[in-house]
Amino acid sequence: MTTHAPNLKAQEISGGVATDQRHDSAHKHVRGTAVYIDDMPEPSGTLHGCLGLSTATHATITSMDLSAVRAAPGVVDVLTASDVPGENDISPTGRHDEPVLAAGKVQFFGQPIFCVIAETREKARRATRLAKVEYKELPFVTDIAVLDPRKDKLVTPPLTLRRGDAAAAINAAPRRLKGKMRIGGQDHFYLEGQIAMAIPGEDQDVTIYSSTQHPSEVQHMVSHALGVPSHAVTVEIRRMGGGFGGKETQGNQFAALAAIAAKKHHRAVKIRPDRDDDMIATGKRHDFLVDYEVGFDDDGNILGVDFMFAARCGFSADLSGPVTDRALFHCDNTYFWPAIHAQSAPLYTNTVSNTAFRGFGGPQGMVGAERVIEEVAFAVGKDPLEIRKKNFYGTSDRNVTPYHQTVEDNIIHRIVAELEASCDYARRRRTIEAFNANSRFIKRGLALTPVKFGISFTATHYNQAGALVHVYTDGSVHLNHGGTEMGQGLYVKVAQVVAEEFQIDLDQVKITATTTGKVPNTSATAASSGSDLNGMAAQNAALQIKERLTNFAAEKYQVPRDQVLFLPNRVRIGNQEIAFADLVRQAYMARVQLSAAGFYKTPKIHWDRDKGEGRPFYYFAYGAACSEVSVDTLTGEYVVERTDILHETGRSLNRAIDLGQVEGGFIQGMGWLTTEELWWDDKGRLRTHAPSTYKIPLASDRPKIFNVTLADWPEASEPTVHRSKAVGEPPLPLGISVLHALSDAVASVADHRICPRLDPPATPERVLMAIERLKREAKTGM
């Protein structure tokens, strides 16, 4: 960013809050000069690591002959579990169930068992293939469909939510039905893969450049693995090439191994796995099997719901506890369940340990809720949208969630009403009906689905943040905070907050790389919380400095404090105005501290997991989407004809950035529910581990017509940073509208009398198979 001389006559600063600002690195992105970790110049003598992955799905290792690996050209070392000087564990929740390198036993195909350190990355990769490992195979389970969620092994304790007597309500209901659905997982497919570079320092010190959303956790994991205090480990990250939750815990392994090798050999060590290894050896979004039972009346009023959310967690807990919890927290979506019983089953499987992914279980919970709505709509023969609206949370009653938090900020009625009107839902519904009547092979479908997403980490202690702000004597500002930049525009938003507070132009604020050495004990940049938490912490730091400047000015110029006003790039003190930089210089000369550490913790929230009661969320974010599709009933191929979105982000800090989050989140959600399919073979091997086999959306998969609007009227009901609301995760479940539009098109082949029960990902194959089933059932009159 070019820095301009501040305009001392400006009416307003350039780059304050609630203005459209470009991503702070946009001009570097387009030039290829934005530096990602693999682009940093390596220190001379840098070594490169490559992980050796298990080739058995569940087995004891009977022998591991690495002599050929060690003898290969350029190989400096081969690390195994015994080379871990500290604790051989990187389980983020402290369950001691996830080794850095597996020893003795492997629990999934692709689990890291050794790490080759060589002079070049290519030599390390070549040598890795020379290992001779023998296994004694053990029985394995990769598919949760064969497991009993009530009896089989779990990786972490389950959660139960209940309000009212669901069983009684369902039994007493005029009508009831039950069903089962499978919800697929998702690979993050961040364009920049996992990477870490460790540079050894003196004593026990090591600095690690890690592509991570959670530098503090990497710091802790590395310190445990090395057996050194946290103060010896510094973790830094300027930017990631995408994260989406895939770099919340999954970077730990690479960072730990790079650090171990770096300390052992006193040389810098970089580990960047090949894309295929990355997709095989790191976790994904959890796939679920959902059992549901619902009681309702002839009008489609839902009276009671029972859910079992069973998740494929993989071989270790990782974040499966909070992920499956959040699935339950969202099994209501925007609906009031008068009586509800919902359970989670975080199941152990011999697959890679699943992890955080944008939405963190929430979208899966919502997909379950929307299936229940759809089932009821088909059962009573009404448009699903009517059933949705009928069962929405109320604003003054019918507003208590399954976890006993009252929904205080419900705006879904207005969001849906506005979208329904703007997208011309009713007329298009009739047009589609007419089209389908006259089209033999191609059928259209339409669906409007709502979103309510709970904002806050459900682990209450994570809802804190720190920031560090320095004002230099020329009036320029150095900003640092605990949040990480992965493309979401966090850095520029927080900088806008600081610029606003000091009333200085945005280009006077330098955004600096996240590092554990500047702001300690940070939370992951996750749960959509980045701007809410770090924006407030940075604002707090700026306010402290402003307070000192105000006191200084009041004293020096002998005016009351309320006559010190921060105007754009200047300060009015009594009757005179001086440049912000001049006040800063004067304050420095008078020995005023011009640096501050800011802090924030989210108020009001609490959660008692054992009781299943509390207020886990500070507030909710809302949106809705309407999608229309065309489906080829001969092949199951489809296109999205049109999507309309109305989403809210409170009083947005930066609508340009928020719009990108909404558009991108929707497409990512659509991909999850349509073409992105994870496929394991009968040997337990994931076979979709590269973009050639795992298909995320392309530009040509966008809706042909794509109207996205940010509602301009909502503001956060709570005093969030400038009354803005979180936007990272809430747009992702807008993609559910595409799944339901596909389902609607499928349903047309049986005259909308049979619920298609179309399970995601709705690949062309799934769509065609659902069409065939409906045609069959319609024929046999089932």
Place this chain on the structure above:
Amino acid sequence: MATLKIRNEIRFILNGEQIVLTTVAPDETLLDWLRLDRSLRGTKEGCAEGDCGACTVLVGRLSGGRLVYESVNACIRFLGSLDGTHVVTIEHLRGDGEKLHPVQQALVDFHGSQCGFCTPGFVMSLYALWMRSPEPSDAAIEKALQGNLCRCTGYEAIMRAARAISSYGKAAKDPLAAERKAITDKLEAMKDGSRIEIGAGKQRLVVPVDADDLAAVLDKEPGATIVAGSTDVGLWVTKHMREISPAIFIGNLDGLCAISEDNGIISIGAGVTYTEAFSTLARRIPALGPLFDRIGGDQVRNMGTIGGNIANGSPIGDTPPPLIALGARLTLRRGSKRRTISLEDFFIAYGKQDRQPGEFVEAVHVPVPGRDTKFAVYKITKRRDEDITAALGAFFMTPASDGTVADIRIAYGGMAATPKRAFSVEKALLGKPWTEATAEAAMAEYARDFTPLTDMRASAEYRALAAKNLLLRFFAETSGTKAPIQVSRHEAA
């Protein structure tokens, strides 16, 4: 034959600099060389298999004497194949003075980057598009971006930027346009008629002068790896770490890149890329146009060749089934000896083709379908664009004047270990009236012809069902059905 000149170096232009390399490993990729040897780290590695486009660069080359710049995937492009080209990377883009290039400025102004990692690749793909089509349609932009994955933006902002590029500057005034003459002259001067030979043993590569020289080289080293577009061999190296030495690079080879029509037969040299073949094939055999648009992305189509698609023998190659249905023939050559066989006979079994040691595919000859015939090809994939075939069906029918089926050839990919004819289905149709009842009766015959596999792309059940439904689609399409028959992304122009 004149005395053969042999050169032991590769020469090309990188951005503004003349490059001469005397040590080049046959399996060294352009991407690794740029990033590791040249420290040009604007070009990113996202997948190392030519799918994500983060490594997109432009390669300018002389094609029929004209300088063309094409987007390619640097991750699977071998350094040894770049002789006589102009490699343009993201670092070469510039606007007036200190300004950003129009493509870059548009992306900044329309918020087209979020994490930014894919962005240099998008810039390069849009740059290539803008130079050849400054005011592109949405369909053209989407096609140009089929080989670029973005996980953050949902593409909408990138599309907005792409539509606006020309409002930031004129393609005709772009530095590459201004330097066109000078670069053309330099590349012409580099063509010195030499065979290139570098290295020995496991580190050997050869770039023949022309097709005759290729025949000579291969005759001497029949075990060599022939590398045309490297869209397949590239992965042997980056993913399987296979040795490919000695490698013979035949991309852009004189005598192998011609496409011509004679007496109703189009002959396509084995080195003709999808991009080069597109205009002729889409004009003469219109059904092939939409198919070619769904093979890889631009980067792959700019490198990949029809000859390679045939020669590698894959059961899921997209060109063999339609070419078999059309009755194409294949010329194989060893030394000066040539033989021409029916294309379908080339595929013997999985991994086994009728190609003798020292022999190479020289050309494929495709009869242009007559006016009274019906030809269609349908590709089924999980994702519409840039996806590998789950099943692909090609249909070529000649109706008789009485409305019966006089002749029919049906060939499928993805349904067996090789591209394969549906003989039983054909038999059930031959001589019958071309009616829906005939088609439906023939659909029952698919089970005799194919026993497809289940894999990550599709289940056996889906392949079997969708494959036979394609016959119904073909019937509907050839019998004047008014209602839409296929879903479409863009209405036909």
